[in-house]
Amino acid sequence: MTSTVADHHHDEVPKGITRWLFTTNHKDIGTLYLWFAFIMFLVGGAMSLIIRTELFQPGLQIVNPHFFNQMTTVHALVMVFGAVMPGFVGFANWQIPMMIGAPDMALPRMNNWSFWLLPFAAALLIISLFVPGGGPAAGWTLYPPLTIQGGMGVDFTIFTVHLLGMSSILGSINIIATILNMRAPGMTLMKMPLFVWTWLITAFLLLAAIPVFAGAVTMLLTDRHFGTAFFDPAGGGDPVLFQHIFWFFGHPEVYILILPAFGVISQVIPTFARKPLFGYTSMVFASAGIAFLSFIVWAHHMYTVGMPLSGELFFMYATMLIAIPTGVKIFNWLATMWQGSMTFETPMLYAIACVALFTVGGLTGLTMSITPADFQYHDTYYIVAHFHYTIFAGSVLGMFAGTYYWLPKWTGYMYDERLGKWHFWLTIIGFNLTFFPQHFLGLAGMPRRIPDYALQFTEFNMVSTVGSFIMGFAQLILLLVVVKAIRGSGARATSEVWDNPEGLEWTLPSPPPYHTFATAPEVK
């Protein structure tokens, strides 16, 4: 039986500020998420430039050490929770309903609420920098005892984390409910595009991981203000307990950031290789395998706290296992490209760079999984290099690939390919200049999160800083590309946009109407 919902949905597009405040439309909310993420990306990027400016040469030049610590902390929190996660929720909002043939998300009003929690959370975090005692300065991991001793800014951060967590949980429930219940007839689970699959798995990861993090910061709050001693040794607590709980959330979080990017490039590569995705089923199972393993490897982040040998061995071998499903994915992307009629438009360039550079991050990750070796790498710039090769090269480059791939669909106009390539090359050159030398700095013993360093690290730090400015300012080109596409300065995009792309979204006009799939399509 089909019932019709006619109360809130009209064919005409609402106008003015109320459109954005009260919208329940998945495309509008997707747009809000994407703009929010981009603004946070610029804010977090500006903080990273402050860090890199300070590190251009040894000694203390620009900022005091306490502010430097606040910058490293807030940069990470803004990038992880403000830029990458909301960015992919933006993609999910725009794409999932169109990819599965649904008229909208399953819970459109909750969708609006999930988004509008974010600006308030971000404002709290930024305001924390200006309260007495300054913002959080303990690193994004919020380890006690520093966070128990910190000022009011830590309370702001805890509340920020609660709000962001609520937003993520609401968003995940919405995505799971949409995918499991709103698919068009014939769209079986194993016919879903990989992007939808990776988001389904990511949403389950979020639901299992975020409440644990919320529990940890709640305990931190009660330790700070309500006389408990979960993490305070003075009252019989244990700071290492926080590390265990944090990383039980924190490692799945890494895959929360990367799996949707894997989904994006699994859409992009087949289109530009003009071949179907190689090994679809194995891709699904590899994603699920990565998600499962992410919950049993957390202590590889904290080998140096002192663990029983059996514990170290377990976490070492479990971590090494992740290379198998990840290797399956990389093999499948390469096999998809193998003997394809490839062309190298900007989305494909980003997808290839994502695979290549993420593999570098994966390999350095494998080296760190080896417990005795990690004792050398721990808390050095090798770690900083490693995780930027995974989070930036994996997640952010994947996001760029998706932006260029779907931008013509979203705006109805082709983006400026020449500017897109400039953006690509400057980003890739800047990124590698910034982070590749940090491997050497880390191996030579330069510690992370310290505003000063020994003289012998100067040259690599200078290169790194120059690279960061190239990469940072290159992002303004992306802004220009997007604004130009929205203003319609390029050629009109056809409904297919690319050469025979796969997926229901390409059956819709570009841009798609405000409401799509009012009648569910039949999937053969």
Added chain:
Amino acid sequence: MTVMTVNQAQRTGVRRTVTVLVLFVVVVFAWSIAKYLL
């Protein structure tokens, strides 16, 4: 103007899914604290 069609099975499915997931989240959050109190 009618633009969005949702059938009854979908409505029921969404309700069930949301109920199960909300319960799951509440239990995980509560347990993540309670296990250190018990």
